[in-house]
Amino acid sequence: xxxxxxxxxxxxxxxxxxxxxxxxxxxxxxxxxxxxxxxxxxxxxxxxxxxxxxxxxxxxxxxxxxxxxxxxxxxxxxxxxxxxxxxxxxxxxxxxxxxxxxxxxxxxxxxxxxxxxxxxxxxxxxxxxxxxxxxxxxxxxxxxxxxxxxxxxxxxxxxxxxxxxxxxxxxxxxxxxxxxxxxxxxxxxxxxxxxxxxxxxxxxxxxxxxxxxxxxxxxxxxxxxxxxxxxxxxxxxxxxxxxxxxxxxxxxxx
Amino acid sequence: xxxxxxxxxxxxxxxxxxxxxxxxxxxxxxxxxxxxxxxxxxxxxxxxxxxxxxxxxxxxxxxxxxxxxxxxxxxxxxxxxxxxxxxxxxxxxxxxxxxxxxxxxxxxxxxxxxxxxxxxxxxxxxxxxxxxxxxxxxxxxxxxxxxxxxxxxxxxxxxxxxxxxxxxxxxxxxxxxxxxxxxxxxxxxxxxxxxxxxxxxxxxxxxxxxxxxxxxxxxxxxxxxxxxxxxxxxxxxxxxxxxxxxxxxxxxxxxxxxxxxxxxxxxxxxxxxxxxxxxxxx
Numbered sequence: 001x002x003x004x005x006x007x008x009x010x011x012x013x014x015x016x017x018x019x020x021x022x023x024x025x026x027x028x029x030x031x032x033x034x035x036x037x038x039x040x041x042x043x044x045x046x047x048x049x050x051x052x053x054x055x056x057x058x059x060x061x062x063x064x065x066x067x068x069x070x071x072x073x074x075x076x077x078x079x080x081x082x083x084x085x086x087x088x089x090x091x092x093x094x095x096x097x098x099x100x101x102x103x104x105x106x107x108x109x110x111x112x113x114x115x116x117x118x119x120x121x122x123x124x125x126x127x128x129x130x131x132x133x134x135x136x137x138x139x140x141x142x143x144x145x146x147x148x149x150x151x152x153x154x155x156x157x158x159x160x161x162x163x164x165x166x167x168x169x170x171x172x173x174x175x176x177x178x179x180x181x182x183x184x185x186x187x188x189x190x191x192x193x194x195x196x197x198x199x200x201x202x203x204x205x206x207x208x209x210x211x212x213x214x215x216x217x218x219x220x221x222x223x224x225x226x227x228x229x230x231x232x233x234x235x236x237x238x239x240x241x242x243x244x245x246x247x248x249x250x251x252x253x254x
Numbered sequence: 255x256x257x258x259x260x261x262x263x264x265x266x267x268x269x270x271x272x273x274x275x276x277x278x279x280x281x282x283x284x285x286x287x288x289x290x291x292x293x294x295x296x297x298x299x300x301x302x303x304x305x306x307x308x309x310x311x312x313x314x315x316x317x318x319x320x321x322x323x324x325x326x327x328x329x330x331x332x333x334x335x336x337x338x339x340x341x342x343x344x345x346x347x348x349x350x351x352x353x354x355x356x357x358x359x360x361x362x363x364x365x366x367x368x369x370x371x372x373x374x375x376x377x378x379x380x381x382x383x384x385x386x387x388x389x390x391x392x393x394x395x396x397x398x399x400x401x402x403x404x405x406x407x408x409x410x411x412x413x414x415x416x417x418x419x420x421x422x423x424x425x426x427x428x429x430x431x432x433x434x435x436x437x438x439x440x441x442x443x444x445x446x447x448x449x450x451x452x453x454x455x456x457x458x459x460x461x462x463x464x465x466x467x468x469x470x471x472x473x474x475x476x477x478x479x480x481x482x483x484x485x486x487x488x489x490x491x492x493x494x495x496x497x498x499x500x501x502x503x504x505x506x507x508x509x510x511x512x513x514x515x516x517x518x519x520x521x522x523x524x525x526x527x528x529x530x531x532x533x534x535x536x
Contacts (some may be wrong), residue, residue: 002316005523014266015267017289019286019288019289019291019335020285020286020289021285022284022285022286022335022414022417022418022421023285023287023288023335023336023417024410024413024414024417024418025387025390025409025410025413025414026410028391028409030391030394030395030398030405030406030409031406031409034403034406043405044401045315045401046397047398047401047402047403047405047406048401048406050398050406051395051398051399051405054391054394054395054398055395055467058388058391059515061383061387097519097523108293111291111293112292112293112294114289115290115292115294115299116293116294116295117291118290118293118299119292119294119295119299119328122298122299122302122328122407123325123328124360125324126321126324126325126327126328127301127318127321127325128321129274129317129321129324131306131309131310132319132326133322134302134303134306134324134327134328135303135306137285137290137299138289138290138299138300138302138303141289141290141292141299142286142289142290145289148383154508172534173534174527174530174531174533175527175530175531176288177530178526178527178528178529178530178531179457179523179526179527180255181470181530182522182523182525182526182527182528184468184469184470185468185470185473185501185522185526186519186522187463187467187468188464188468188501188502188505189505189509189518189522191460191463191464191467191468191502192454192502192505192506192508192509193504193509193515194384194388194460195457195460195502195506196506196509196510197379197380197384198286198380198384198453198457198460199384199453199457200453200500202450203450203453203454203457204457206454206457206458206461206462207457207458207460207461208459209458209461210315210457210458210459210460210462211461211462211464211495211499212461213458213461213462214461214462214463214464214465214466214495215465215493215494215495215499216494219397220396220466221392221393221396221459221462221463221466222393223394224458224459224461224462225389225392225393225455225458225459227458228454228455228458228459229455231454231458232451232454232455235451235454236447236451250370
């Protein structure tokens, strides 16, 4: 348990350092849950929990000045719970959503208080023209977030796991059933959020094209993505051609 | 020939110029842009960290300019991390001019930064976390559902290979063309084409995910005895995946009415639990 908690600490730290490694999506639920599965000796379950949680937090990413629930802690704890208790993947949400919301409160507190203070120090060092010390404020901002957050997650695992099983067993079945149903619909929120961001009159029909391909022909997402790429290529190449033809027509008219 | 090149090197010796190595440092440092995000000036620490690689070298012997450059780096910054290198490249090119030209108007750097930040973040957010991540996630999730352990690896590869290439080319061309970059891009209209193509692929994947990743089994039977059929079957006969499409439509409508996502999420869980609770009473 102690060894596993230490591994969980490093997994969570890796997740929180996502933006340190080029915002490369390292902290996404699918990656975190798989790593937890690796440490707890059940990768397959880890991957499956990851898929469920990835869907739940699909529409969630930092955009502008709003910060989403902290899916790193949610997926680590959620995956650890499912793997240690052996329940089905969908029930990870019962734990993951509240955990993510609570940890985000703490993270928000850090981003509102501690890091602006560091930024104020950085202003001071910039006034002195000391580039090295300005850089160090950036390093401190990394340490001050990653270590406490990863500690919270690993302590939550170490102390929480034995207790949480009994707590969740005490919850009546209709509540967990309700949450399981909600888990099936929650991806719709994320998909709708992103669709709203991308959609305009010129491309709206492609949403339904993709839907119909999957609904009637049972095509996989890889298949749909490939068809979409070919369609884009066709559209782009023909677009140039029609423009050229029109130009030729114009020449004939005059 | 030899005299020519001698003159050239002499001029270069007097001019302060960033080397490939410095640009590489900006590239790697730009990877940490979001890690020191805060509510006051957002990515200011990360941005100053990335640009200070150039500032340190260019203004080594001019403390006044160095001080101003460091302060400029710490101004408010909000941009998609993968496109930040475009701004960093332009900024580095301007800073270079600033170091060589005593009459350079330093305010120009700030005004370029603030005027580019908004539009770039707009394009970037729909292109990178919107489209690219959705394509990667859609493919990975459909594999991961069946427990395929290649899924997370594929997720990272599909997202990161284009993302890091974009980061590289943004820095290269941002530095090369400097402030003239945007006028060149606007003339060719390539940005419109890229976002048009990307949104087609993104929307088709979203459409596919509506059909395959949203599920709601209505546990209601219609008819009695041997003729009992689940209600879901009737909907599926009208059109397969009609219920998921309805769920999506509902969420799309709610988001259009400016309902907050967290409100929708919590509301949805409460409604589902309440319905199950009422069903459990009977």
